[in-house]
Amino acid sequence: MSSRRISVRLRLTLVYGSLFSAAGLVLVLANYFVVRQMLHQPVRVTPREAVAVPLPRDGDLLRTFTDAKGQYRDSVMASMVQWSLLATVIVGVTGLAVGWIVARRALAPLHTMTEAARRLSESTLHERIALDGPRDELRDLADTFDSMLERLDHAFDSQRRFVANASHELRTPLAINRALVQVSMTDPGLPAEIRAVGAELLAAGARQERLIEGLLLLAQSERELTERRPVDLAELAGSALASVPEATADLSPAPATGDPVLLGQMIGNLLDNAVKYNDGRALVTVRTGRDRRGSVVTVENTGRVVPADRIEELFEPFRRLDRDRTGSTAGAGLGLSIVRAVARAHRGSVEAVPRPGGGLTVTVRLAPG
Structure with a gap:
């Protein structure tokens, strides 16, 4: 799996778990070498104790003692390795669980902001994150995002007002001009030259009306639909x-x-x-x-x-x-x-x-x- 497909939460969890596991492994190695060093140290006895211990001439007792010591050392080392590995597994699993919980709590504000951005549309610009908690980097990011939403809300509201006002202010004068020209051209005594100018004015007004209607429709269609x-x-x-x-x-x-x-x-x-x-x-x-x-x-x-x-x-x-x-x-x-x-x-x-x-x-x- 590439790093781009691994979530931040999972990466933090793996980092935390790896740190716990590495710490446990270092502990195991340290314990192993310390115990091994202690078990291999020679045993010193005083001369009086040495005289009190009768040794057979054939050395059977010495060999028996040496074998027992070796078996004891191997048993101690095996037990220590087994229990240390078990402790490492326990520490690693605990580290993963703790890392997952910590990562979830640390990334909760980012998750909230991501969901807010996903829901963002013209009809939901009034919503705010309003993140609580200490004043840290995540809080600053949330406040910045809220400020951006407020500016966008004002911008879209201004656009809606502009479209509504332009719809009236641009259409009305053109309609009045068209009506005046049409009324003037109904005069039967109107010269042909003036009538031709009037026809050109009507054609130019019709082009302007089509342009304005198209611009207003384009502005309206680019907005978020509020009703479906x-x-x-x-x-x-x-x-x-x-x-x-x-x-x-x-x-x-x-x-x-x-x-x-x-x-x-x-x-x-x-x-x-x-x-x-x-x-x-x-x-x-x-x-x-x-x-x-x-x-x-x-x-x-x-x-x-x-x-x-x-x-x-x-x-x-x-x-x-x-x-x-x-x-x-x-x-x-x-x-x-x-x-x-x-x-x-x-x-x-x-x-x-x-x-x-x-x-x-x-x-x-x-x-x-």
Whole structure:
């Protein structure tokens, strides 16, 4: 097992247990050599004691004493090794248990912070770790994390307020301008030159409204979903097809969970892009269904050949195949950006591949409902 796959708690436990085991082994070795040295020391007796001990001439008693001493020494050494090894095992197991408990207590604050980071989303930014205990490195880390959460909460709250205010402040003047121009153009005596200018103003206002709607939808779709409910991508695709009568469809049930308005807008953007960037073949196909990874909706169209290395650029805001910024009546350049943002907000994915002969096949995959 590589060191990257071993948890910090396990590494600390192994370190503690190894230290205990090493200490026990050193103790065993020390005891072994000390006892061995003591048992091999010569026995000294006084001359009076030596005279009192009668020794037979053949030396049988001396040999018997020597053998008994050797057996005694071997027995002592064997017993000492056995009991020392047993003590080492006991000390090692105890060290592992103590190390595991100590590591768990030491890493408990980190576990709490990890769980908080895993739960982190726009709807849970109000939560705080609020770690108790002494003022140490872990406490400082938890307080820093709480400060970061507070700043993120303020930032997301400011973004929500901005989107809500911009939705009103940007749409209202454009709607008023459009109404004034339309009312002015109803005058039958209006010169043709003025009428042409009015038509250009209406077209420019329509482009601005589409751009603002796209930006607001992009900002809204990049936020965390606060409400989810079961939906069927097939039904949403069927509703979107009402505005694209030339498209062909193969709609199978594709249950998912999410915001029906955003998902409907996502499919509508896919169809809108498929129609805008089509060619004379005018092929638009919509398919929905399920596979092993979830529910899918696929929109395919004909069109010009798209290089594979340019696919990712099409998902960036204000990007087109020929130019980086808007400036035509084709659209605001936000269609696929909104599609990807909605898919990610629903924890899904989007993939685009070039069609043989020109055009794109765009597939959105969401978790099943």
